[in-house]
Amino acid sequence: MSIPAETFFLDPQSQGTFQAQIQQMIAQGILSGRFARGEKLPSSRKLALHLGVSRITVTLAYTELVASDYLSSRGRSGYFVSDTAPEPPADPPQVAPSEAVDWARAIGQRFTGGVVPERPQDWSRYRYPFIYGQTDPALFDHANWRLCALKALGQKDFTALTTDYYDKDDPKLIEFILRHSLPRRGIIARPDQVLLTLGAQNALWLAAQVLLTQRRVAVVENPCYSALRDILTQSRCHMAPVSVDSNGLPPQDIPQADVIFTTPSHQCPTAATMPLDRRRALLRRAREMDALIVEDDYEFEMSFLSPPSPALKSLDADGRVIYVGSFSKSLFPGLRLGYLVGSEPFIREARALRASVLRHPPGHVQRTAAYFLSLGHYDAQIRKMGKVLADRRRVMEAAIRQHGLTIAGSGAFGGSSFWMRAPDHVDTQALTAALMQRDVLIEPGRHFFSAPNPPANFYRLAYSSIPAERIPEGIARIAQAIAALPAP
Amino acid sequence: MSIPAETFFLDPQSQGTFQAQIQQMIAQGILSGRFARGEKLPSSRKLALHLGVSRITVTLAYTELVASDYLSSRGRSGYFVSDTAPEPPADPPQVAPSEAVDWARAIGQRFTGGVVPERPQDWSRYRYPFIYGQTDPALFDHANWRLCALKALGQKDFTALTTDYYDKDDPKLIEFILRHSLPRRGIIARPDQVLLTLGAQNALWLAAQVLLTQRRVAVVENPCYSALRDILTQSRCHMAPVSVDSNGLPPQDIPQADVIFTTPSHQCPTAATMPLDRRRALLRRAREMDALIVEDDYEFEMSFLSPPSPALKSLDADGRVIYVGSFSKSLFPGLRLGYLVGSEPFIREARALRASVLRHPPGHVQRTAAYFLSLGHYDAQIRKMGKVLADRRRVMEAAIRQHGLTIAGSGAFGGSSFWMRAPDHVDTQALTAALMQRDVLIEPGRHFFSAPNPPANFYRLAYSSIPAERIPEGIARIAQAIAALPAP
Numbered sequence: 001m002s003i004p005a006e007t008f009f010l011d012p013q014s015q016g017t018f019q020a021q022i023q024q025m026i027a028q029g030i031l032s033g034r035f036a037r038g039e040k041l042p043s044s045r046k047l048a049l050h051l052g053v054s055r056i057t058v059t060l061a062y063t064e065l066v067a068s069d070y071l072s073s074r075g076r077s078g079y080f081v082s083d084t085a086p087e088p089p090a091d092p093p094q095v096a097p098s099e100a101v102d103w104a105r106a107i108g109q110r111f112t113g114g115v116v117p118e119r120p121q122d123w124s125r126y127r128y129p130f131i132y133g134q135t136d137p138a139l140f141d142h143a144n145w146r147l148c149a150l151k152a153l154g155q156k157d158f159t160a161l162t163t164d165y166y167d168k169d170d171p172k173l174i175e176f177i178l179r180h181s182l183p184r185r186g187i188i189a190r191p192d193q194v195l196l197t198l199g200a201q202n203a204l205w206l207a208a209q210v211l212l213t214q215r216r217v218a219v220v221e222n223p224c225y226s227a228l229r230d231i232l233t234q235s236r237c238h239m240a241p242v243s244v245d246s247n248g249l250p251p252q253d254i255p256q257a258d259v260i261f262t263t264p265s266h267q268c269p270t271a272a273t274m275p276l277d278r279r280r281a282l283l284r285r286a287r288e289m290d291a292l293i294v295e296d297d298y299e300f301e302m303s304f305l306s307p308p309s310p311a312l313k314s315l316d317a318d319g320r321v322i323y324v325g326s327f328s329k330s331l332f333p334g335l336r337l338g339y340l341v342g343s344e345p346f347i348r349e350a351r352a353l354r355a356s357v358l359r360h361p362p363g364h365v366q367r368t369a370a371y372f373l374s375l376g377h378y379d380a381q382i383r384k385m386g387k388v389l390a391d392r393r394r395v396m397e398a399a400i401r402q403h404g405l406t407i408a409g410s411g412a413f414g415g416s417s418f419w420m421r422a423p424d425h426v427d428t429q430a431l432t433a434a435l436m437q438r439d440v441l442i443e444p445g446r447h448f449f450s451a452p453n454p455p456a457n458f459y460r461l462a463y464s465s466i467p468a469e470r471i472p473e474g475i476a477r478i479a480q481a482i483a484a485l486p487a488p
Numbered sequence: 489m490s491i492p493a494e495t496f497f498l499d500p501q502s503q504g505t506f507q508a509q510i511q512q513m514i515a516q517g518i519l520s521g522r523f524a525r526g527e528k529l530p531s532s533r534k535l536a537l538h539l540g541v542s543r544i545t546v547t548l549a550y551t552e553l554v555a556s557d558y559l560s561s562r563g564r565s566g567y568f569v570s571d572t573a574p575e576p577p578a579d580p581p582q583v584a585p586s587e588a589v590d591w592a593r594a595i596g597q598r599f600t601g602g603v604v605p606e607r608p609q610d611w612s613r614y615r616y617p618f619i620y621g622q623t624d625p626a627l628f629d630h631a632n633w634r635l636c637a638l639k640a641l642g643q644k645d646f647t648a649l650t651t652d653y654y655d656k657d658d659p660k661l662i663e664f665i666l667r668h669s670l671p672r673r674g675i676i677a678r679p680d681q682v683l684l685t686l687g688a689q690n691a692l693w694l695a696a697q698v699l700l701t702q703r704r705v706a707v708v709e710n711p712c713y714s715a716l717r718d719i720l721t722q723s724r725c726h727m728a729p730v731s732v733d734s735n736g737l738p739p740q741d742i743p744q745a746d747v748i749f750t751t752p753s754h755q756c757p758t759a760a761t762m763p764l765d766r767r768r769a770l771l772r773r774a775r776e777m778d779a780l781i782v783e784d785d786y787e788f789e790m791s792f793l794s795p796p797s798p799a800l801k802s803l804d805a806d807g808r809v810i811y812v813g814s815f816s817k818s819l820f821p822g823l824r825l826g827y828l829v830g831s832e833p834f835i836r837e838a839r840a841l842r843a844s845v846l847r848h849p850p851g852h853v854q855r856t857a858a859y860f861l862s863l864g865h866y867d868a869q870i871r872k873m874g875k876v877l878a879d880r881r882r883v884m885e886a887a888i889r890q891h892g893l894t895i896a897g898s899g900a901f902g903g904s905s906f907w908m909r910a911p912d913h914v915d916t917q918a919l920t921a922a923l924m925q926r927d928v929l930i931e932p933g934r935h936f937f938s939a940p941n942p943p944a945n946f947y948r949l950a951y952s953s954i955p956a957e958r959i960p961e962g963i964a965r966i967a968q969a970i971a972a973l974p975a976p
Contacts, residue, residue: 004867007671009798012764032676034667050795100806103833106780108701108746111841116655124647135650146641149852153634159612162623162820167604179522183495188520198686198846205845213596230844258596276500292594307538310497318588332650334851345591353599356718357693357845358686363822364637365850379492 002040003029005050018053022061030070030081033088041071041079114230115447120436123465128440128474132417132462135332139388139464141381145331148371152364160367167355169196170366176373177325177339185300186314187323192344195351196361200298200326200338204261205231206350207294207322207340212237216258221249223448223458225268225296228261241450246409248274251285260286260293264312265300269448269460270409270419279312286320293321301330303413304386319343327369329416329464330382337361337369389416392463392471399472403479408458417462419445425488428459431481440477490528491517493538506541510549518558518569521576529559529567602718603935608924611953616928616962620905620950623820627876627952629869633819636859640852648855655843657684658854664861665813665827673788674802675811680832683839684849688786688814688826692749693719694838695782695810695828700725704746709737711936711946713756713784716749729938734897736762739773748774748781752800753788757936757948758897758907767800774808781809789818791901792874807831815857817904817952818870825849825857877904880951880959887960891967896946905950907933913976916947919969928965 014021029035041047044062048055062079065071072082123131153161160170174191182189197203204227212218212235220228222241232239242253248267254260262282264274274282286293295312313323319342326338340350354360372378396418400407409419422428428444435442445458466474495517502509517523530538532546539546550567553559560570611619641649648658662679670677685691692715700706700723708716710729720727730741736755742748750770752762762770774781783800801811807830814826828838842848860866884906888895897907910916916932923930933946954962 004668004672006795007668007674009674009802034671034676099831100775101778101780101808101831103831106699106746107833107837108699108704109697109837111698111837111844114840114844116843119652119654121651121653121656134652137646140650142643142646146638149641150634150638153637155630158623158625158630160822162628162822163609164607164622164816164821165609166607168609180492180495183517183522184492186497188522201844202846209597210599211594211596216596227844234844258594287588290589292589307494314497320589328652333652334648334650336847336850343587343589343591345595349595349597349599352602355604356599356602356689356715356722358690359824362824362850362853365853 003035003042005042005046008042008047008051010051010053018051018057019061019064022047022051022053022058023064026061026065027068027070030085031088035081037081037083037085039081040077041081043078111234114233115226119443120441123441126436126439126441128470128477129465130443130461130463130474131441131465132443132460133329133333134465135334136465138467139381139385140332141377141384144375144377145368145372148375148377149364149368151371152367157367161364163363165360165363167351167360169194169360170363170370172374173366173370176370180373181325182341185297185308185323185325186310187341189341193341193347195340195347195354196366197338197340197354198358198361199328199333199336200296200324201227202336202354203324203326203338203340204228204294204296206353207259207324207342208232208235208237209353210346210349211259211292211294211322217256219249219254219257219260219262219291220450221262221267222450223269223445223454224261224450225263226447228296229450232261239450244270244272246270246272247278248272249282251278251281254282254285256289257291260291261296262293262312263296263298265297265308265413266302266411266415267409268296268298269417269445271411271415271417272409273309273412274312276309279309279315283312283315283318283321287318291320294324295321296324298324298326299329299415301382302385302389302415304390305412305414308413313341322346330378330385331369331372335365335369337365386414388468389414389463392466392468395468395471396461396463396475399475402472403475405475405479405482416464417460420459420461422457422459422482424457426482426485427456429456431459431478431485434481434484435478438477438481440474440481442478491523491530493530493534496530496535496539498539498541506539507545507549507552510535510539510541510546511552514549514553515556515558518573519576523569525569525571525573527569528565529569531566599722602721603714607931608929611929614924614927614929616958616965617953618931618949618951618962619929619953620931620948621817621821622953623822624953626955627869627873628820629865629872632863632865633856633860636863636865637852637856639859640855645855649852651851653848653851655839655848657682657848658851658858660862661854661858664858668861669813670829673785673796673811673813674798675829677829681829681835683828683835683842684854685826685828685842686846686849687816687821687824688784688812689715690824690842691812691814691826691828692716692782692784694841695747695812695830696720696723696725697841698834698837699747699780699782699810705744707737707742707745707748707750707779708938709750709755710938711757711933711942712749712751712938714935716784717938720749727938732758732760734758734760735766736760737770739766739769742770742773744777745779748779749784750781750800751784751786753785753796753901754790754899754903755897756784756786757905757933759899759903759905760897761797761900762800764797767797767803771800771803771806771809775806779808782812783809784812786812786814787817787903789870790873790877790903792878793900793902796901801829810834818866818873819857819860823853823857825853874902876956877902877951880954880956883956883959884949884951884963887963890960891963893963893967893970904952905948908947908949910945910947910970912945914970914973915944917944919947919966919973922969922972923966926965926969928962928969930966 044058313321322342408421443460536543810830896909931948
């Protein structure tokens with residue numbers, strides 16, 4: 001890489017000569033690590049023109065720097081950072097300007113302090129990754145995704161790629177979701193009732209912002225997706241956690257509330273599936289107290305054991321269910337694409353908020369997904385994933401049984417994980433750390449629970465990213481690690 | 489497209505027979521427009537399996553629908569929506585369930601009501617599009633962007649494409665911004681001082697959320713980017729508009745405030761460039777009252793008349809400037825990629841908020857931009873754009889002079905637009921509408937001004953999307969349209 005002339009500026013208020021200033025800028029660039037050994041300096045002509053100084057000034061500065069071994073001259077090819085130039089210190093001094101801002105005062109609202117689950121970015125380097133929600137290269141139809149992305153980069157789609165949609169969405173993707181995705185959940189909706197989001201996370205955030213205030217009450221499942229609790233904490237509403245059972249959220253336990261957040265298809269994290277009669281009871285309970293329901297249907301496609309029951313939203317005669325869909329599990333989380341379905345007055349506000357916060361998901365992402373869906377690759381991928389996941393689940397159940405581990409929750413339809421309970425004395429945070437040393441990744445369960453006193457002995461084992469043949473050994477290692485812990 | 493079996497659900501509480509229910513679902517699908525003529529129905533075997541009914545039930549339903557001309561049978565190929573099936577009504581009845589929700593009450597916070605600038609999505613169909621901020625196919629290096637996007641779709645970058653980065657960014661793109669983009673603005677920063685955003689819009693929104701509360705005062709330029717005013721209105725801070733002059737925001741007019749939002753490189757929308765001595769004065773004024781500055785440097789690359797002066801941020805010894813960068817103007821707005829540069833305590837909060845709101849910009853977008861930048865295509869594109877824009881600007885200045893139109897603001901370094909003043913009696917909203925009839929797109933200026941009493945006679949003419957050879961005729965039509973208006 002060559003260093004562009006445009007990165008140099010003279011300070012008219014400086015005391016030194018132009019030549020000295022140029023030498024200093026280059027030396028500092030090298031000492032701070034910004035200019036690396038072997039990089040080419042701008043030609044003396046270009047730099048002189050850019051800085052508005054004479055060419056001889058630049059040449060003299062360069063010559064001095066060659067003498068002090070910062071630069072080397074390669075004749076007509078120009079000047080380069082010398083291969084023996086001083087190295088930047090391994091731990092460079094904090095070159096921050098003297099911070100004059102009192103940040104404790106300057107920051108008006110704090111957003112740090114939420115749960116950031118510790119999931120290693122390098123999970124694929126572990127041999128037994130029971131990690132949840134990352135994409136298995138063996139399952140994702142990368143080749144057809146590439147073809148669709150390439151199609152969406154074509155001349156015909158130039159506008160879809162580059163345009164500023166402001167608050168609008170790609171009509172092709174919306175049409176497909178309306179005609180194909182939602183009917184699979186029993187949902188019939190119109191274009192004005194759907195809004196694309198940057199993944200389910202963004203959908204939940206938008207819904208919370210529109211529906212909640214400091215004076216409102218939100219019911220959350222306990223345990224639940226911890227990022228949802230962070231979203232609600234930031235909205236400053238009153239949060240009422242309700243413990244789930246093996247059928248998910250029990251309607252009779254729900255206190256008076258304004259909004260109920262629930263995951264009926266696969267409760268997160270226990271994987272429980274809410275039976276149809278409880279879904280009806282939940283809708284009755286919501287009607288009774290005139291509450292809204294936000295249904296996070298994040299994993300319905302992973303229903304390979306039996307066909308999924310229709311979404312809660314499909315049973316909703318009142319318009320009180322807001323539905324959250326996502327492509328993160330069935331395609332990949334780095335896509336950042338999901339959607340909200342709800343009544344027009346709600347979608348209108350969510351759309352205005354999204355426009356203000358970020359305008360719209362990138363056009364290319366929307367159009368690529370539209371092609372992948374409409375060309376049938378999505379359905380094919382779901383079928384393929386279903387077969388593989390069913391197989392892995394079978395292997396896993398057998399291994400878990402064989403090693404005497406305890407399943408606390410699975411799912412009636414499939415899903416991609418088991419919710420596990422270790423003996424009471426086991427702290428799964430420590431267990432996770434110990435297992436990482438043995439090449440095994442599991443997810444400790446504590447962060448899913450509402451405070452105070454979250455139980456420490458739950459953990460989640462996903463089979464979405466581990467090949468079937470490695471599962472038995474992985475489970476064996478978990479059992480060994482639990483057994484190795486001192487009994488109480 | 490064929491209709492998947494998974495879109496059908498039986499209602500166990502329904503009164504009718506299974507056969508009747510199936511007939512009804514299909515007829516309703518056709519009448520509501522969800523199933524289109526020629527689409528293939530699932531095979532009777534598949535549908536029966538999915539619904540858990542006998543195959544003969546499905547076959548009987550299909551046969552009935554053939555008799556009533558909803559379906560046609562093509563022998564062994566199966567059943568299709570008939571080519572003479574009843575058409576859905578052009579204006580379908582509102583099939584919404586009886587809405588039982590009082591949305592006026594249910595919505596906790598409103599976000600509609602901001603300015604949504606009326607910019608036609610089909611701008612490229614106009615012959616004289618003086619439209620701002622959209623991508624000119626003739627200027628954007630689409631071929632190399634495609635190549636970079638394809639590279640980022642490769643096996644080697646599978647993780648960068650698919651992974652859930654949580655609150656992190658693509659390290660390749662961050663490195664490039666730190667080593668290449670920021671030094672061109674005279675800014676030296678560390679990785680912890682940069683955060684990627686969904687465009688400059690998202691960067692401004694994040695900054696406002698972190699820095700402002702109901703009790704704080706924000707200074708905005710008047711006129712200014714109207715979406716910024718909407719962002720600040722939603723933050724509920726007190727807003728203090730300060731009128732700009734031909735050198736941008738005048739420091740001596742700034743009242744006591746907590747945060748100052750400014751566009752020193754090219755004031756939006758007047759295109760004024762703030763001279764260096766005023767930049768220093770602005771920093772002194774901020775220090776005096778211990779305020780922060782948010783510098784939106786949205787168009788610095790368009791400096792083709794003379795090299796851009798360094799960013800305000802580069803002069804900031806206190807750490808009180810927060811810098812907003814964007815690739816929307818130099819690449820394209822549909823990319824939705826920008827960044828924030830600021831002190832660590834600020835970036836930390838903005839990062840936590842971004843993670844909660846949307847996690848991160850899609851991985852593929854980040855990696856593609858990293859390649860496009862690091863392979864030198866970006867610099868080449870900027871040079872090319874600079875040459876073309878300089879030419880268009882020259883043509884445009886001559887045409888404006890020839891037709892006696894009035895420039896209210898241009899930019900010292902270039903930019904991509906002129907800020908224009910029509911005679912006092914001209915309402916440029918009406919002028920815009922009249923010109924659209926004559927194949928000319930201009931942007932009325934009213935929405936840039938703070939209420940009350942925004943002047944009606946300003947407008948913006950951009951040359952970023954109109955070929956040079958069409959400019960003279962376009963300007964002539966504007967002059968004719970103004971002259972055709974009745975004098976006061």
